[in-house]
Amino acid sequence: MIDRRGGAGTAVGLHRVLEPAGVLPQAALRLDPDPRIGPDEVRVRVERLNLDAASYRQLHTAHGGDPDAIRREVAGIIRERGKMHNPVTGSGGMLVGTVEEAGPDSPLGLKPGDRIATLVSLTLTPLRIEDGLARWDGRSEQVPCDGHAILFARSIAAVLPDDLPVPLALSVMDVCGAPALTHRVVGGLADPVVAVLGAAGKSGSLSLAAARRAGARRVIGLVPTAEEETRLAATGLADRVVRADARDPIAVAAALGEPADVTVVCVDVPGCEHGAILATAPGGTVVFFSMATSFSAAALGAEGLAADVTMLVGNGYVPGHADMALELLRSVPAVRELFTTRAEADPAG
Incomplete structure (x- = not known):
């Protein structure tokens, strides 16, 4: 059972680590993406992932460009690890979504309805995908999807600008x-x-x-x-x-x-x-x-x-x-x- 009452370690997500014990989320083999949030956490309804270029290139090469195989592997990684953490490159990417719920002690300044891009890696972000990546054709780094992600007190996110298309803003924030x-x-x-x-x-x-x-x-x-x-x-x-x-x-x-x-x-x-x-x-x-x-x-x-x-x-x-x-x-x-x-x-x- 995850302790969501706050305290030492929750700001950096230690309480979300399933294995191995004692490591921070980025180094973990598995994270718990339970949608119930602690007082300093934020839950985001995810609409798009942006895989980092090195990770997508490795996946594309490993599967000979087969988009269905690429999609299956990415979905499998997220399902098994509770995050998008490519085991070969060690990298992940970032996401776009809308804040669903913000804990009262979250220092991120986000509120429900904010459309945001995360500025921390998917390798340390608890993530659950609920549509099997059915809308992604596997041919690009940007992955339309439906699911949720959890941000910690020490996470970083930015509200998306109104003057730029989402794919364009996400591409920029991915490498900012x-x-x-x-x-x-x-x-x-x-x-x-x-x-x-x-x-x-x-x-x-x-x-x-x-x-x-x-x-x-x-x-x-x-x-x-x-x-x-x-x-x-x-x-x-x-x-x-x-x-x-x-x-x-x-x-x-x-x-x-x-x-x-x-x-x-x-x-x-x-x-x-x-x-x-x-x-x-x-x-x-x-x-x-x-x-x-x-x-x-x-x-x-x-x-x-x-x-x-x-x-x-x-x-x-x-x-x-x-x-x-x-x-x-x-x-x-x-x-x-x-x-x-x-x-x-x-x-x-």
Whole structure:
């Protein structure tokens, strides 16, 4: 029986952990998504999940693109674990829904009827799906569904803006930590050169815009294909767009030519750690945002390359990150165009 009376551990959801005992919800194998809430919890009626890019790519690859198999696996993960926590990538995503009930001691400032996006990972959010994902075709990261989720006192959520379509707002909020941390890092340096790997994607395009706004002297975007190179170059978000496979360290370094003071990794495939390190000047900083990153490979690779670089884990949270990302979307037409094009191409959008 879960103790919902409040007290030590409830603010971070410890009382929702079914196994193993003593770990926090993100590390748990299973959570209890019981809809009855404690005094500092919030229950949300879920209408859409947004799987993180690394997780969806892994699922798509594992099932050869079979949408029915992808849908069955995601539904099975949620049913068995009480949360969306991909056991291969260790990542989840976020959700959109409407607040059904808020406990009297919840500090989140949410009330019934608020339509919100959660800004914490689905890997630590108790979740129950009630429609078997019947409306999702399995072909995109955005998953229409019906169910409920539980937020804790230490959770983060934002009320959805009225001026943006839900799929578009959700796409931005899903990656809002990337531009906020990029802005913080770049803004603390004098005229830095910034390279963004995976620059034509959601987090990549926002990071380009954030780096420029923070005062970068030069912004370079690296992409893997000629199509993305042409598309990104047309936006003007980067001073220079180069093409290379981010998993090929020598190709990355050669494409960039000069090492960057700050390298931001927004690529959703594994194996990009060493290229990012080679792309970064001595004394520079690498910011890893991809959930496909192997942090042991990054640390040992930097050691093996005798690379004096600071490596940061983008944890997805910087104060004010959602507001900043939405403001960039509204004020930088090229960013909005990239996001709108992606959303319109999304079958679930």
